[in-house]
Amino acid sequence: MPAAASNGVCSPAVQVSGLTFSYPDLDGTPAPGTEPVxxxxxxxxxxxxxxxxxxxxxAGKSTLLRVLAGKHMVPAGSVRVLGQSPFHDTQLSGxxxxxxxxxxxxxxxxxxxxxxxxxxDFPAGKMIRNVPGIPAERSERLMKVLxxxxxxxxxxxxxxxxxxxxxxxxxxxxxxxxxxxxITVDLDVLGRADLFAFLRxxxxxxxxxxxxxxxxxxxxxxxxxxVMYLARGELQAFQPVDTFPEIQRGDLxxxxxxxxxxxxxxxxxxxxxxxGTKAAPADDGLNLANWxxxxxxxxxxxxxxxxxxxxxx
Ligand SMILES: Nc1ncnc2c1ncn2[C@@H]1O[C@H](COP(=O)(O)OP(=O)(O)OP(=O)(O)O)[C@@H](O)[C@H]1O
Numbered sequence: 001m002p003a004a005a006s007n008g009v010c011s012p013a014v015q016v017s018g019l020t021f022s023y024p025d026l027d028g029t030p031a032p033g034t035e036p037v038x039x040x041x042x043x044x045x046x047x048x049x050x051x052x053x054x055x056x057x058x059a060g061k062s063t064l065l066r067v068l069a070g071k072h073m074v075p076a077g078s079v080r081v082l083g084q085s086p087f088h089d090t091q092l093s094g095x096x097x098x099x100x101x102x103x104x105x106x107x108x109x110x111x112x113x114x115x116x117x118x119x120x121d122f123p124a125g126k127m128i129r130n131v132p133g134i135p136a137e138r139s140e141r142l143m144k145v146l147x148x149x150x151x152x153x154x155x156x157x158x159x160x161x162x163x164x165x166x167x168x169x170x171x172x173x174x175x176x177x178x179x180x181x182x183i184t185v186d187l188d189v190l191g192r193a194d195l196f197a198f199l200r201x202x203x204x205x206x207x208x209x210x211x212x213x214x215x216x217x218x219x220x221x222x223x224x225x226x227v228m229y230l231a232r233g234e235l236q237a238f239q240p241v242d243t244f245p246e247i248q249r250g251d252l253x254x255x256x257x258x259x260x261x262x263x264x265x266x267x268x269x270x271x272x273x274x275x276g277t278k279a280a281p282a283d284d285g286l287n288l289a290n291w292x293x294x295x296x297x298x299x300x301x302x303x304x305x306x307x308x309x310x311x312x313x
Contacts, residue, residue: 012044013177013209014068015080021067037063039233045209050223053213055230056260058276061213062102064230065179069093069100081177096173102181124165125150134172142168145198147191160186167195180212196223217253231263232276
C-alpha cells in the first residue's frame with residue numbers, strides 16, 4: 001500500500017503520465033498511419049478512489065485497463081501502479097496487489113483453439129478454498145457475497161455462475177488496485193448490487209483503488225468517486241462525481257448519453273466511422289491479395305486486402 005508522505009499527502013495508487021499506446025503490427029511496431037488507441041493521457045487516482053471508465057465501443061477502455069494491468073509494454077515512466085511499472089515489475093500482479101478481472105474466463109489451448117471457456121469437472125469450492133495464503137473468512141465471505149455454491153461443478157455451470165466463480169477467485173487475494181473490465185454482464189441484479197456493496201466496503205475499509213469499465217449504469221450513480229470518459233483515445237473528462245450535477249441528481253445515464261451523442265455527431269462531421277476511426281483509404285491499385293496463411297489452433301490466420309498484415313505479391 002502506498003505510504004502517506006510526511007506531509008500527510010498520499011502518493012497516487014495509479015499514475016498515468018503522457019501515456020500513448022498503439023497496438024504493434026506483425027513486425028512489433030505500429031503499422032504506419034495507424035492512430036494510437038490511447039493518446040497522451042495523464043491522470044492520477046489515490047488510494048480509496050473508485051473510478052468509472054466510460055466510452056463508446058472501441059474507445060480504448062479495455063486497452064487502457066490492459067496497459068494498466070501490465071499486459072502491454074509501455075515506457076516504465078508512463079504508467080505507475082503503487083509506484084511500480086506494471087509491465088516491468090511482474091511482482092505487482094504476481095503478489096496480488098494489482099488484480100485485473102476482464103473479459104470472459106477462457107484460455108488459448110494448443111490444438112483446441114483460442115478462447116476456450118474454462119471447463120472441467122472440479123467443484124467451485126475446492127478451487128476457491130485451495131488458493132494458498134487466503135484467510136478462510138475472506139474466501140467464505142466472498143462465496144457468500146457472490147452466492148457461489150461450493151458444490152458447483154465447473155463443466156456444468158451457467159455463464160453467470162461461471163462469472164461468479166471467476167470474480168470470487170479474482171477478488172480473493174487482498175488487492176490494493178483492482179481493474180474491472182465489464183465483469184457484471186452475466187450477473188443478475190441482486191448479485192451485481194451485492195458485488196458493488198462489497199467493493200465499496202473494500203475501498204472504505206482497506207483504502208483500495210478501483211477502476212471499472214462498463215456500459216451498464218443501473219444503480220451506479222452513488223458508487224464511484226470519479227468518472228473518466230474516453231473518446232478517440234483521449235481523456236475527454238476525468239473528474240470527481242460531485243462536479244457533475246447530472247450525477248448528483250441521479251442521472252448518470254443521461255450524462256453518458258449526452259457525451260456519446262455529441263461524440264457521434266463529431267465523428268460524422270469529421271468524416272470518421274461510428275467507432276471514431278478514419279475510413280480506410282481508397283484502393284491504391286497495389287496487388288494486395290487475400291492470402292490464407294494456414295490454420296493455427298482452430299483459427300484461420302489470414303491476410304485480408306488492406307488489413308495490417310496484408311501480403312504484397
Ligand atoms: N489486439 C488488438 N490489436 C489491434 N487493435 C486492437 C486490438 N484490440 C483492440 N484493438 C483496437 O483498439 C481499439 C480500442 O479497443 P478496446 O477493446 O480497447 O475498446 P473498448 O473501449 O474496450 O470497446 P468495447 O466497449 O467495445 O469493449 C479498437 O479500435 C480496436 O479495434
